[in-house]
Amino acid sequence: MRLTRTLDDQMIALWKQGRGVGGTFNQRGHEAISVGTGAALAPDDVATPLHRDLGCYLIRGMTPRRIVANQLGRAAGVTGGRDANLHGCGDLTLGIVGFISHIPQSVSTALGVAMSFAYRNEPRVAMTYIGDGGTTAGLFHEVLNMAAVHRAPLVVVVENNQYAYSTPLHQQMAGQNIAPRSEALGVPAEVVDGNDVDAVHTAAAAAVERVRSGGGPRLLEARTMRMLGHAIHDGAEYVPSGLLEKWKKRDPVVLYERKLLDEGIVDQAYLDESARRCREITEDAVAFAESSEWPDPAAVEEGVFAP
Amino acid sequence: MRLTRTLDDQMIALWKQGRGVGGTFNQRGHEAISVGTGAALAPDDVATPLHRDLGCYLIRGMTPRRIVANQLGRAAGVTGGRDANLHGCGDLTLGIVGFISHIPQSVSTALGVAMSFAYRNEPRVAMTYIGDGGTTAGLFHEVLNMAAVHRAPLVVVVENNQYAYSTPLHQQMAGQNIAPRSEALGVPAEVVDGNDVDAVHTAAAAAVERVRSGGGPRLLEARTMRMLGHAIHDGAEYVPSGLLEKWKKRDPVVLYERKLLDEGIVDQAYLDESARRCREITEDAVAFAESSEWPDPAAVEEGVFAP
Amino acid sequence: MKRSPAGTGENFGFSDAPSATATAAGGGSEAVMTYLEAISDALRTEMRRDPDVLVMGEDIAGSFGGAFKVTKGFEEEFGARRVINTPMCEQGFVGAANGMALMGLRPVVEMQFADFISTGFDAIVQYAAPNHYRWGAPVPWVIRAPSDGGIRSGPFHSQNPEAWFVHTPGLKVVAPSTPADAKGLLISAIRDDNPVIYFEAKPLYRSIRGEVPSGEHTTPIGKASIVREGTELTVVTYGSIVHQSLAAADRLAGEVSVEIVDLRTLKPLDTGTVLASVRKTGRAVVVHAANRLAGVGAEIAALLAEEAFEYLDAPVARLGGLDTPVPFSPPLEDAYRPDQAKITEAIRRTARF
Amino acid sequence: MKRSPAGTGENFGFSDAPSATATAAGGGSEAVMTYLEAISDALRTEMRRDPDVLVMGEDIAGSFGGAFKVTKGFEEEFGARRVINTPMCEQGFVGAANGMALMGLRPVVEMQFADFISTGFDAIVQYAAPNHYRWGAPVPWVIRAPSDGGIRSGPFHSQNPEAWFVHTPGLKVVAPSTPADAKGLLISAIRDDNPVIYFEAKPLYRSIRGEVPSGEHTTPIGKASIVREGTELTVVTYGSIVHQSLAAADRLAGEVSVEIVDLRTLKPLDTGTVLASVRKTGRAVVVHAANRLAGVGAEIAALLAEEAFEYLDAPVARLGGLDTPVPFSPPLEDAYRPDQAKITEAIRRTARF
Numbered sequence A, B: 001m002r003l004t005r006t007l008d009d010q011m012i013a014l015w016k017q018g019r020g021v022g023g024t025f026n027q028r029g030h031e032a033i034s035v036g037t038g039a040a041l042a043p044d045d046v047a048t049p050l051h052r053d054l055g056c057y058l059i060r061g062m063t064p065r066r067i068v069a070n071q072l073g074r075a076a077g078v079t080g081g082r083d084a085n086l087h088g089c090g091d092l093t094l095g096i097v098g099f100i101s102h103i104p105q106s107v108s109t110a111l112g113v114a115m116s117f118a119y120r121n122e123p124r125v126a127m128t129y130i131g132d133g134g135t136t137a138g139l140f141h142e143v144l145n146m147a148a149v150h151r152a153p154l155v156v157v158v159e160n161n162q163y164a165y166s167t168p169l170h171q172q173m174a175g176q177n178i179a180p181r182s183e184a185l186g187v188p189a190e191v192v193d194g195n196d197v198d199a200v201h202t203a204a205a206a207a208v209e210r211v212r213s214g215g216g217p218r219l220l221e222a223r224t225m226r227m228l229g230h231a232i233h234d235g236a237e238y239v240p241s242g243l244l245e246k247w248k249k250r251d252p253v254v255l256y257e258r259k260l261l262d263e264g265i266v267d268q269a270y271l272d273e274s275a276r277r278c279r280e281i282t283e284d285a286v287a288f289a290e291s292s293e294w295p296d297p298a299a300v301e302e303g304v305f306a307p
Numbered sequence C, D: 001m002k003r004s005p006a007g008t009g010e011n012f013g014f015s016d017a018p019s020a021t022a023t024a025a026g027g028g029s030e031a032v033m034t035y036l037e038a039i040s041d042a043l044r045t046e047m048r049r050d051p052d053v054l055v056m057g058e059d060i061a062g063s064f065g066g067a068f069k070v071t072k073g074f075e076e077e078f079g080a081r082r083v084i085n086t087p088m089c090e091q092g093f094v095g096a097a098n099g100m101a102l103m104g105l106r107p108v109v110e111m112q113f114a115d116f117i118s119t120g121f122d123a124i125v126q127y128a129a130p131n132h133y134r135w136g137a138p139v140p141w142v143i144r145a146p147s148d149g150g151i152r153s154g155p156f157h158s159q160n161p162e163a164w165f166v167h168t169p170g171l172k173v174v175a176p177s178t179p180a181d182a183k184g185l186l187i188s189a190i191r192d193d194n195p196v197i198y199f200e201a202k203p204l205y206r207s208i209r210g211e212v213p214s215g216e217h218t219t220p221i222g223k224a225s226i227v228r229e230g231t232e233l234t235v236v237t238y239g240s241i242v243h244q245s246l247a248a249a250d251r252l253a254g255e256v257s258v259e260i261v262d263l264r265t266l267k268p269l270d271t272g273t274v275l276a277s278v279r280k281t282g283r284a285v286v287v288h289a290a291n292r293l294a295g296v297g298a299e300i301a302a303l304l305a306e307e308a309f310e311y312l313d314a315p316v317a318r319l320g321g322l323d324t325p326v327p328f329s330p331p332l333e334d335a336y337r338p339d340q341a342k343i344t345e346a347i348r349r350t351a352r353f
Ligand SMILES: Cc1ncc(C[n+]2csc(CCOP(=O)(O)OP(=O)(O)O)c2C)c(N)n1
Pocket: A052, A101, A102, A103, A104, A130, A131, A132, A133, A134, A135, A159, A161, A163, A164, A165, A226, A230, D058, D088, D090, D112, D116, D119
């Protein structure tokens, strides 16, 4: 979580200094979800993380160097400068499927991944991510419906952060929760505190376990608040400041570090050292990316088709 | 209902004799739904009936002549020979919106119709129809979700006939009913016996009333069985014959006529006379259609755009 | 190959199952099949060969075997695991095919009609098409799209939407006109590591029969075929209109020597074969069943205007469906569609220019 | 009209609100506006005039006013009833627009990016497009689609999908290149009784300013505009590439006399203006930002190959985006896009032929 936070903050700083290319998404508030769920997967499982799931990419082994290089459009980035920011940061050797902007497409892809596991009788699980906004798309329902019919080994993580870009939940749907919709479609669901990484992880691990053992698909709705704008350009003035104040007290990274201290699992020195290492890793990634090559324009037409 | 049945039977006969053009859908089993719901609307309301809702077209005032002429591709048909069978049989002066093959598009259109009534503060209601198969499309969920947010004056009639073409319900969804899905999306729902026209009508009238008085959208799930194939070409061999036998005992037209007799509302002579008139109307429509002009090929490019 | 005239009033594909197809084991031999049987045969051949191949779509399983019966008997032979009936949700099931293909399966998805391919559009043009370019993972599926009209099916069961996909980077698009190519291109499509949209022409399903090689017969993707040699004019076409063009050329035998290029693959286009033929004949008529305006024929004509300019002795004539929805009633649909008479007229006009 | 170079690194449309636009009441006067301000002005003008006009889309309401701030202040002025935030479901809200339009409302739907228009595809190409042809009921909506790239936004925020819609019967398609036409075509589109897709070019949003007539200014749909007169070669183009073409022509002044046709409307195409110009100059370069392969440019080139054949003194050159997704990184996107240098080269080559 600390690395996710540090890397995210670093991106914000880079963009503010005009060193960014295109846009970059904000992660703040979502760290416990992407880390807690990502950590619940086995290496052989496959995830389809989205734009707020930096933690999942990291925990599955995508290096900060490759990620930052992608953000900056370099040849060494995951997409070699072809797709922007976290878009398209897929790597099947790490069990990560890249997403497209047409967000709900992730969940159907994950369904297919899960169905392929069942097809081959492999005890693997697919985990997919979607925001509250994404759940208002029809495709979300098509997928849950099919997943239930096929009892596909699929875990759906809903990141209910109360906003889709500028649109608050009450303009998106009647009701505050996605879980009942999932249940109605035949996919058992659980709501969890998205700012408590232990709670997220416990629930995710239990869901993964049940799904892996043939229990059919599950949905986990993690409630949180997006603490910055939708992406770097967005000041999120449309969010009532009181709401942010309230949620700030429940910063997932701070909460977890405090808990670790309180429970005596680590001491402050450990946290300081870990923060320092996160900064170091992050700075190294930026330095690497900024000094690495731009993609070769002569190769722009290569790779449209697989050979 | 009797007219719906007679006209439908007449179409089957025509096609069997090779006098049809293209295909034609079967109505048998659905008469109580299309008639019972259609009769619940006021003249000013708008319906978006589908391929099994012949009764609704008739009850809203579309004449058998225009309908049969359309089935036979004649200039006097509703679409002037442009669209097939009941497809595109829309007439806004009758408050009927024509459907397209991409079935779930009907429900979103009806949502827009309903929203236009609210926009103009008119006490009108939109009624839309969809099959069990159609409810597995994402668009169905998008529409219910939006209808709930906007409290749109929309009545959604689900015709759950247990099959989508050849696909039985259990291959389409986990569970047997659509109503709970509707409730989860914020649209109150009721399940009704689709073979009992009085029950359908009572429920539909109540839903229309609540919706008209500002109560927000409602869904009515009518359960029935499609008694013939999907369309004229389909022998429906995939349906277990026991299932059809069981439902045959509950033929909606027979049930209703028996009830009318039992309750002394009409006598057998009345029913005989009414059956005779239905045959007369139907035969007139066929004679009219078969003797009417083919569309003029010179005009094939006209009317793509509204002037 | 024997052709019977299209549009005979036969209820194309809406009724009967194809006669059971005996697939001769091993290579070398041939059998006479309808276009529809050849499609079934290709699917069966690949499913027997490769356990990663599966079929999914609406109504394709069970005793029903699909709206056109292409997969009749498949569930019995291959089991429900490999023959999957889907709910009516094209976006969802093409999306699922994307995920399966990423994991190395080879899903062959049936659209009930090509007209419904627009319902799964994002999953095709936004997800599958650019994926390999973006992050290098192949998406090897096939979508079978029963397309084309002339059979009184109206605006939503007669479409030829291939131009949308030819314009979209990252997809391969094929459109066979003969039973042999129907089989060969489908097998090639299944083996191709890219998403391939396979447009099958409904009016050909039972109206043409032809020799089809048994066993693992492939037709290369990206290679057009000269189905008739000639010296004075080239007709560039594909799908069902190949047969209308052949008939027109036969009718004009002795009057104009017509060469006919059957594109077979619409993307990647075999520009070499097209250009060589037109550079030889100096005259071109481009024709397809799809709407003419901004259709695939426009790309061919534009190619000729740019790269065969010095060889052209006449304007490039272009025929296709009118710029209207496909109307249902026979006189209207006939006016809408290019046919032998209209092709004959265009060839004459261009030859005399 | 003052042009500043596109692709300056400005974060086009992703950050600032347009400066508040003072709409002069009544006609006659003019004001200098950006392209973006002209779009806002057109919408505001029509919403003030006609109570049946409403706007809907993602994030367009409230203080936010849309991803590009086109509708900033609209909810305040027109109320939540007429300025509707939708959930993220393009199929659903375009479908709702279909129903509203059938009932005589005039919904103007904002796609957050043109790239998401594929998500509402059926509602557009299957429902709205053929409706009037089928049963005579008009569907008078407008979809605003912020399109085009050059601004480092990657494969899903840079698309130019107009060819899909030009190929589909029943839609009108417009693509303004100047602030005056941005306003005039939007007002005409709203008043048109047909579904109109309005492609606005993101790279022009704040990079160009120009005189825009106040009040009810309309630009006719279906009329191209000669934005530069010349005698030796015609460039046929539209959207942001009009400006790249003008720059190229300026650079070649004295060397080649270039006429530039800004199509403005892509459907129905003003074939008369295109043909007259090319018949006069005898040479043509067709160029657009969209993918070249089977793009709108192919239709133009095909038109010329058929109907201007005898007037052509050189091959018809055609430029457009490469047959790849739109790549994100600057060197790749620059290689992908047609620009002034590539246009200059094509003009020279064609002029010298
Ligand atoms: C199909 C589609 N339409 C519109 C958009 C534009 N868009 C990008 S993010 C977003 C909101 C997403 O909200 P949510 O799903 O809640 O995720 P969050 O960003 O809050 O994590 C929208 C509308 C999109 N990406 N895809």
